[in-house]
Amino acid sequence: MTRGTPDTAPAVRDADLRRLVGYNIQRASSAVMGAVNRVLKPYGLRRASYSVLSVVVETPGLRQADVSDVLAIERPNLVQIIDGLEKAGWITRRRVDGDRRAYELHPTLAGRAHYTEARGALEAFDAKLTASLGDAAVAALIDGLNAVEGAGPEAEEKEAQRGTATS
Amino acid sequence: MTRGTPDTAPAVRDADLRRLVGYNIQRASSAVMGAVNRVLKPYGLRRASYSVLSVVVETPGLRQADVSDVLAIERPNLVQIIDGLEKAGWITRRRVDGDRRAYELHPTLAGRAHYTEARGALEAFDAKLTASLGDAAVAALIDGLNAVEGAGPEAEEKEAQRGTATS
DNA sequence: TAAGATCGTTATATCATATAACCATCTACA
DNA sequence: TGTAGATGGTTATATGATATAACGATCTTA
Numbered sequence: 001m002t003r004g005t006p007d008t009a010p011a012v013r014d015a016d017l018r019r020l021v022g023y024n025i026q027r028a029s030s031a032v033m034g035a036v037n038r039v040l041k042p043y044g045l046r047r048a049s050y051s052v053l054s055v056v057v058e059t060p061g062l063r064q065a066d067v068s069d070v071l072a073i074e075r076p077n078l079v080q081i082i083d084g085l086e087k088a089g090w091i092t093r094r095r096v097d098g099d100r101r102a103y104e105l106h107p108t109l110a111g112r113a114h115y116t117e118a119r120g121a122l123e124a125f126d127a128k129l130t131a132s133l134g135d136a137a138v139a140a141l142i143d144g145l146n147a148v149e150g151a152g153p154e155a156e157e158k159e160a161q162r163g164t165a166t167s
Numbered sequence: 168m169t170r171g172t173p174d175t176a177p178a179v180r181d182a183d184l185r186r187l188v189g190y191n192i193q194r195a196s197s198a199v200m201g202a203v204n205r206v207l208k209p210y211g212l213r214r215a216s217y218s219v220l221s222v223v224v225e226t227p228g229l230r231q232a233d234v235s236d237v238l239a240i241e242r243p244n245l246v247q248i249i250d251g252l253e254k255a256g257w258i259t260r261r262r263v264d265g266d267r268r269a270y271e272l273h274p275t276l277a278g279r280a281h282y283t284e285a286r287g288a289l290e291a292f293d294a295k296l297t298a299s300l301g302d303a304a305v306a307a308l309i310d311g312l313n314a315v316e317g318a319g320p321e322a323e324e325k326e327a328q329r330g331t332a333t334s
Numbered sequence: 335t336a337a338g339a340t341c342g343t344t345a346t347a348t349c350a351t352a353t354a355a356c357c358a359t360c361t362a363c364a
Numbered sequence: 365t366g367t368a369g370a371t372g373g374t375t376a377t378a379t380g381a382t383a384t385a386a387c388g389a390t391c392t393t394a
Contacts, residue, residue, distance in 0.1 A: 014237050016221050016286070020293045022199050024309050026214065027239065028316040029196035030382080032189050037349095047193065048350080054183050065372060070181050072194065074352060079374060101359045101372045119183070126187045129315045137311055142191050144308030148296045149195040197351085204380095215381080232341060241383060246343060268341040268390045 021148060032129060039125045043118040044088060048073060049081050050118060056091050057107045057115045063096065064103060090114055188315060199296060206292045210285040211255060215240060216248050217285060223258050224274045224282045230263065231270060257281055 017023040033047065040050050051071050056062060064082060068075045082105065085091045090111030093103040107115070130138045184190040200214065207217050218238050223229060231249060235242045249272065252258045257278030260270040274282070297305045 014218070014222055014225070016225055017218055018309075020289065021296050021305065021309065022203050022289075022293050023218070024312040024316075025192065025196050025199060028312040029192050030239070031316045032192060034382090036189050046349085051181070051184055051190070055181055058181070058183055063372075072197070075373070076353085076375080077351065099360070099372080103373075122189075123187065126189050129188050129318050130311070131318060132314050133311060137307060137314075138188065140304060140307040141311030141315075142185075142188065144297070144300060144304055144311070145191040145195040147299050147304075148308075149191075149198045151296045151298060201351095213380085230341075242342070243344080243384085244382065266341080266391070270342075 025145070025148065036122070036125070039121055040118060043114065043121070045118055048077070049085055050122065052078070052081050053085055053090060053107070053111065053115050054119070056085075056105045057112055060106045061104045064105065067105065085111070088114075192312075192315065203289070203292070206288055207285060210281065210288070212285055215244070216252055217289065219245070219248050220252055220257060220274070220278065220282050221286070223252075223272045224279055227273045228271045231272065234272065252278070255281075 014023075037046055040046055043050075045053065048071075052067055052073075055067055055070055062070075064078050065075060067073070067082075068078055073081070082091065082093070086093060090108055092106050092108060094106055096102040096104050130141070133141070181190075204213055207213055210217075212220065215238075219234055219240075222234055222237055229237075231245050232242060234240070234249075235245055240248070249258065249260070253260060257275055259273050259275060261273055263269040263271050297308070300308070
């Protein structure tokens with residue numbers, strides 16, 4: 001195998017890191033994201049554009065700033081994503097009357113159909129990720145992730161400055 | 168507020184996406200990773216360099232290729248990371264006798280000490296992420312993540328080819 | 335001893351994400 | 365009413381994470 005490793009036990013592990021929830025999230029994330037993109041590629045979508053399409057189909061009439069809030073995508077990054085979806089004919093920018101700055105985003109018929117297709121493929125793939133888990137475990141996983149996501153920003157506050165004291 | 172939103176209910180949600188485990192992982196990941204980097208910044212570390220330092224402290228004598236395997240970091244990307252850790256005086260590259268191509272990585276005394284410090288801060292932060300969860304839920308979360316991480320690569324090879332042995 | 339694999343490396347490409355600055359427009363309020 | 369400040373969309377740009385190709389040196393193996 002690798003070398004003169006005793007071949008009885010791996011001996012090389014990341015045990016310290018595996019104790020960190022954040023590390024496990026990152027490993028799982030990077031293990032899955034590439035695969036997700038490959039699932040979406042045949043549909044001309046990537047993770048970000050898929051999520052935008054999803055939200056626009058779910059809630060037609062959103063403005064770009066709304067999408068930015070819901071998906072936690074910075075507005076500047078949204079522009080190109082929406083450009084792409086618009087050029088593909090899946091969503092349209094529609095002027096908002098009463099506010100000449102903003103655009104409402106609406107899915108086209110083709111957009112709805114395309115989303116349904118891509119969604120089928122993606123959900124099928126996603127189901128495989130948890131195929132070994134059982135419904136309760138999947139629910140616990142998602143709950144845990146949501147808790148972490150919510151705690152993330154708040155957990156930062158006091159880490160700012162500190163001398164050498166471990167405290 | 169956002170606009171003419173009824174302000175009684177959000178109405179704008181990503182419900183479809185939230186059903187996908189992969190999406191929840193991505194959201195949690197991106198909510199946490201920036202914060203982790205900010206926790207590590209005072210120690211002159213980033214996620215990747217912290218993980219390398221961790222593994223080298225845990226298992227001195229690893230070669231770079233071993234670290235690459237354990238952490239799923241491509242070898243080319245490891246080079247700069249290890250350069251940085253070496254220049255900071257936390258690890259050393261030591262020639263392997265018996266193989267003049269390879270280097271063994273060893274932590275310095277300063278490296279061990281520095282890791283201990285950074286680890287304290289990071290584990291304290293990490294604990295906050297799951298502060299609302301309870302031990303069983305945290306264990307379930309990590310188990311779920313590991314299951315997904317393991318399933319990720321395998322869940323792909325259905326469309327492409329079938330029954331092709333990896334080795 | 336030659337062919338192929340492995341180790342570390344350089345250079346490079348891609349993607350994801352963040353920030354600053356800008357114009358047009360809207361809103362609030364003095 | 366008029367102006368200061370906030371907001372929506374946009375451009376340009378920076379940074380970071382990750383992946384690939386290709387190379388020289390060395391090891392391994394047939």
